[in-house]
Amino acid sequence: MQQENIEHFDLVVIGSGPAGFAAAMRAVDFNKKVAIVEAKHMGGAGVYNGALTSKTMWELSADFAVASAVNRGYRASHLTVDYKEVKKTVVKAAKTKQYQMLSQIETFAYNEDHPEKGSLTLYRGHAQFSDPHHIDIKLLGEDGNVMIHGDYFIVATGSRPRQHPVLVTDGKQIVNSDELLNLKKFPERMLIVGSGIIGCEFATIFSNFNRTEVHLLDRAHRVIPFEDTDVSDFVSEGLEKNGVHIHHTANFRSVKKKKDSLDVVLDYEDGHSRVIEVDVILVSIGRIPNTDHLCLENTGIVPSERGFLDVNNKCALDEFLKCHIFAAGDITGNKALYCVAEDQGRHIVEAIWANVDYPLDYSHLPTLMFFKPELASVGMNESQLRERKIPYKAAYYSNTLVNRAIAMQNTRGFVKIMISDDGKNKILGMRASGPQASAFITSFAYLLNQDLTVEEVLKNTHPHPSVTEGIQECLRLLMGMSIYKPEVFPDEIKVKEWRP
Structure with a gap:
C-alpha cells in the first residue's frame, strides 16, 4: 500500500539530459505529473561537459582560426586568446541552456489548484531504487533523503568518460x-x-x-x-x-x-x-554508462556485461512491454547521440500514453563530426555496402569546383554519394565535408528516408550560389551528366562502381 507521506508521480525521470528532459516535457503534454531527479549538472552531458560545451569551444576555435588567416586579403594584428576567457564563454553557453530548462520547470511547477494539468518537480540528488515503484533520493547539500513513488520510470542517467587502464586522471596533468x-x-x-x-x-x-x-x-x-x-x-x-x-x-x-x-x-x-x-x-x-549506483537489483533489472540496459524497440526493459521501467539515451548502448536520446525519451512517453506502436529507426541517422572542416554522414558507406554485398556506384565531388565555396575562400571539402547499382539508382548514403555540411545533411537524410531515386531528386533545382550545388553535381555525376567532367579534373571528381 502506498504511504500517504510519499509523493506520487505519474512519471519519474532519473537524469535531466536530452533523453530525460525531452521525456519529461512530452509527458507534460499529456497532462502528467512528472518528477525529474538530477545529481549533477542540469541538462547532463548534452549541455555540460559534452555536446554543447565542446561545440561552443569548437565554434570559438573555428572563428579564431578564420580571424588568424592571412590568405583572405586582410590580416588581424595583435590577435590574442586567453583560455580563462574561452572557459567563461563556454560556461556561459551551458548556463544559458540550463536556465532555459529551469525556466520551463518553474513555469510548469505543480499547482494544487490545477492538479489535472501537466507539472514538473525537480529533485537535486542521487536516486536509488528501493523497489520497482519507489526511489530514494539523497538530496544534494541537505541532510536526509526523500522517497517518491512512480507509476512509470525512465532511467536516463547518461554516460561518463571511460577510464584508461594505465592513465589515472588527476584533473590537472x-x-x-x-x-x-x-x-x-x-x-x-x-x-x-x-x-x-x-x-x-x-x-x-x-x-x-x-x-x-x-x-x-x-x-x-x-x-x-x-x-x-x-x-x-x-x-x-x-x-x-x-x-x-x-x-x-x-x-x-x-x-x-x-x-x-x-x-x-x-x-x-x-x-x-x-x-x-x-x-x-x-x-x-570512449564512454561508459552510469548505471552502477541506481540499486537496479531492487527492481530485478540486470545490466549487460558492459553495464548497459538492454531495451526493446520501445525502450522498455522487458521484452513484452509489461514492465513500467524504461531506459533512454547513452545507457541503452544505442548510438550515443543527442538526437537519439531525445527521440527515445519522447518515444517512451508516446508508447505509454499515446499507444504509439512503431519501433525507432536508427538506420538513417545523420552524424556530425566537428573537425576542420566539419564532416557529416548519413546512411551507409562503401565498407558497409561491401559487407552486405550490395552493388553500388559512388561519386566524389570536390568543393574546389563549387562556386559558393570558392566565394567563401573555403574550398576544402567534398560531397560523396553512394547509390544502388541495380538499375533502381536508390540513394544509399552520403558523406560531406566543408562549410554548412552539418546543416544540409538533414535534408539528405530526408531523401534517404523517402527511398528516392537519383532521377527523382534531380527534379529539384538548387539555388545559386549555394554549397549544396555540390550535392546536385555529385548526383548528376552518378548519372553521367555533370557539368564539370572527371576527365578534366581527375583529382576533384571521381566515380567508381562495385559489385559482389
Whole structure:
C-alpha cells in the first residue's frame, strides 16, 4: 500500500539530459505529473561537459582560426586568446541552456489548484531504487533523503568518460573531457589518447587556437576507422595541415610525471619506441554508462556485461512491454547521440500514453563530426555496402569546383554519394565535408528516408550560389551528366562502381 507521506508521480525521470528532459516535457503534454531527479549538472552531458560545451569551444576555435588567416586579403594584428576567457564563454553557453530548462520547470511547477494539468518537480540528488515503484533520493547539500513513488520510470542517467587502464586522471596533468575546463591556461604541449570522434574534435579545437602543440595517439592505421579510407585520410590530412602530430599504430606504454611536464613512452607497430614530453594528456577512449549506483537489483533489472540496459524497440526493459521501467539515451548502448536520446525519451512517453506502436529507426541517422572542416554522414558507406554485398556506384565531388565555396575562400571539402547499382539508382548514403555540411545533411537524410531515386531528386533545382550545388553535381555525376567532367579534373571528381 502506498504511504500517504510519499509523493506520487505519474512519471519519474532519473537524469535531466536530452533523453530525460525531452521525456519529461512530452509527458507534460499529456497532462502528467512528472518528477525529474538530477545529481549533477542540469541538462547532463548534452549541455555540460559534452555536446554543447565542446561545440561552443569548437565554434570559438573555428572563428579564431578564420580571424588568424592571412590568405583572405586582410590580416588581424595583435590577435590574442586567453583560455580563462574561452572557459567563461563556454560556461556561459551551458548556463544559458540550463536556465532555459529551469525556466520551463518553474513555469510548469505543480499547482494544487490545477492538479489535472501537466507539472514538473525537480529533485537535486542521487536516486536509488528501493523497489520497482519507489526511489530514494539523497538530496544534494541537505541532510536526509526523500522517497517518491512512480507509476512509470525512465532511467536516463547518461554516460561518463571511460577510464584508461594505465592513465589515472588527476584533473590537472592527466584529464578526461569532463575535466578540460579545469585547465587554467592553454597547455604548450598536449597528447590526446584516442583517435575517435571526440579525440579528433579536441585535436581540431586546440590546434585551431594555435597555442598548443597537439599530439594524437592513433592505435590503428588511421583515425575515424569506422569510415571509408578516403574519408579517414581526408580527416587525417586536415588535422596534419592544422599542425596536429598523429602517431599512427602507436600504443601508450608508460608515463613519468615530472614537476611541470610528463614524459610519455610510445611503442609503434614496427617495433620502435619514442619518448615525447607534454604538459597535459587528454584521455578520450570512449564512454561508459552510469548505471552502477541506481540499486537496479531492487527492481530485478540486470545490466549487460558492459553495464548497459538492454531495451526493446520501445525502450522498455522487458521484452513484452509489461514492465513500467524504461531506459533512454547513452545507457541503452544505442548510438550515443543527442538526437537519439531525445527521440527515445519522447518515444517512451508516446508508447505509454499515446499507444504509439512503431519501433525507432536508427538506420538513417545523420552524424556530425566537428573537425576542420566539419564532416557529416548519413546512411551507409562503401565498407558497409561491401559487407552486405550490395552493388553500388559512388561519386566524389570536390568543393574546389563549387562556386559558393570558392566565394567563401573555403574550398576544402567534398560531397560523396553512394547509390544502388541495380538499375533502381536508390540513394544509399552520403558523406560531406566543408562549410554548412552539418546543416544540409538533414535534408539528405530526408531523401534517404523517402527511398528516392537519383532521377527523382534531380527534379529539384538548387539555388545559386549555394554549397549544396555540390550535392546536385555529385548526383548528376552518378548519372553521367555533370557539368564539370572527371576527365578534366581527375583529382576533384571521381566515380567508381562495385559489385559482389
